[in-house]
Amino acid sequence: MPSIMDAFADLRDPRCRTCRYPLPEILFAALSAVLCGVEDWETTTLWARTQLAWLRTHLPYENGIPSPDTFARVFGALSVKAFEQCFINWAGQLCPALEGQHIAIDGKAVRGSRSGTHSALHLVSAWCSDTGLSLGQVSTSEKSNEITAIPELLAALNLEGATVTIDAMGTQHTIAEAIVKAGANYVLAVKDNQPGLAEGVRRWFAAAQDGRLESSYWEHVEHDKGHGRLETRVCRVADDIAWLAGTGQHWAGIERLVMLERTREQGGKTSTESCYYISSKAVKAAEMARLIRAHWGIENQLHWVLDVSWGEDASLIRDKVAAQNMASLRKITLNLARLEQSRQPKKISLKNVRNLAAWDTALRDSVLGLV
Structure with missing residues (x-):
């Protein structure tokens, strides 16, 4: 399976200066958090801080984890067309x-x-x-x-x-x-x-x-x-x-x-x-x-799965650009969960694929195509 992070390698950072938190780190943390059941920026920050040791096995995160406002600003500034094209590719x-x-x-x-x-x-x-x-x-x-x-x-x-x-x-x-x-x-x-x-x-x-x-x-x-x-x-x-x-x-x-x-x-x-x-x-x-x-x-x-299991309709992200980019993240992680579901020897629900990804870092690496 192609690595999902490779798909976003050419995505342009919307910020015009060098920042404390590189774009790949923000994307990787957000994607992993959504895979593990997170539905908003505040919880993304909390989740990522508890998972910092695991995140650092893949990217440096020299300055730690961004604030919820930083996640919101970056996803509200990312080009939705470019982000969706990465998803489609x-x-x-x-x-x-x-x-x-x-x-x-x-x-x-x-x-x-x-x-x-x-x-x-x-x-x-x-x-x-x-x-x-x-x-x-x-x-x-x-x-x-x-x-x-x-x-x-x-x-x-x-x-x-x-x-x-x-x-x-x-x-x-x-x-x-x-x-x-x-x-x-x-x-x-x-x-x-x-x-x-x-x-x-x-x-x-x-x-x-x-x-x-x-x-x-x-x-x-x-x-x-x-x-x-x-x-x-x-x-x-x-x-x-x-x-x-x-x-x-x-x-x-x-x-x-x-x-x-x-x-x-x-x-x-x-x-x-x-x-x-x-x-x-x-x-x-x-x-x-x-x-x-x-x-x-x-x-x-x-x-139905996006609404019930991924909480899409309940999401209160009001900024249309950020909401659209988050919708892409949901569909990407739903695809990842379905692929993992097909690999399991016994059928498990999509909800439990996300639970396992949240609890088991080795399985999380596998779902994300990092091993």
Whole structure:
């Protein structure tokens, strides 16, 4: 595994003079502290002071450990773009080839960063469902949204041969074209932010199911039972796309129309929901159903874990730059914890990987790639 500290070797120190606390020492202390369960600058300083002997086995720390204010100032001044690029480059070494992989892209607000009239920091992340690793993140500006951030994130990743899934916010002609130009495939959710496309796809499947079309479709049915609930998912996939051109809908590389119907039975009540997608990946219903379901792993294996186990939403770092850089640290340490989890002979929770890193310096060295 590439050393995480090597990934930040070329990061420029934002301070314009020689300082008591070199940037690598600040980064290493903060990264190690977050790995061991720390969530704020004050606790970072306290943790690092108790771990000074261990820290000095890797870097000099001639002047000891910085104050919480120093950590806050440095992380509030570091270039978020440069810091994220270091993260993306490092993650790219962990996953050097994404061919055949599924990449989910989704946004999340860091709620604790909200202050006064300023909205919370909103980050768009790329996550690989096959490895469980976060591949990178970019932020949206306060006057923008995910539509402008997603192309920036796509451009930073080597997506050749991958399949990218995005919810309806990312169903834009420019985003579909960017994915195809990158040599990847897409599965994009269709909702009323693209009203002409949404209405056309809904009508096509309604007509096909009623027998009003000669065209057919593939169908795959799954059942999921648990917690007193029975869910049936029916995925229908069609390759009849020629009619779209006549409606003015021109989507780069499009090969499939998709309908996913979910029926839930619980407590004597039944509810049905239908969702629609377009895709450039020429697969049948079973594989399409797998990709759509895999997309939501980003919610419970990345976003949920960041909130519950890494305390992201509870973080009160208000400075947007510092909050964004801390978000990168969280994702980096989550990746490190997942890699260690996969190496353990018996499965242990991510929480206990962090506990072990906090208690056992030899394991901490291993997690950080220092041995």
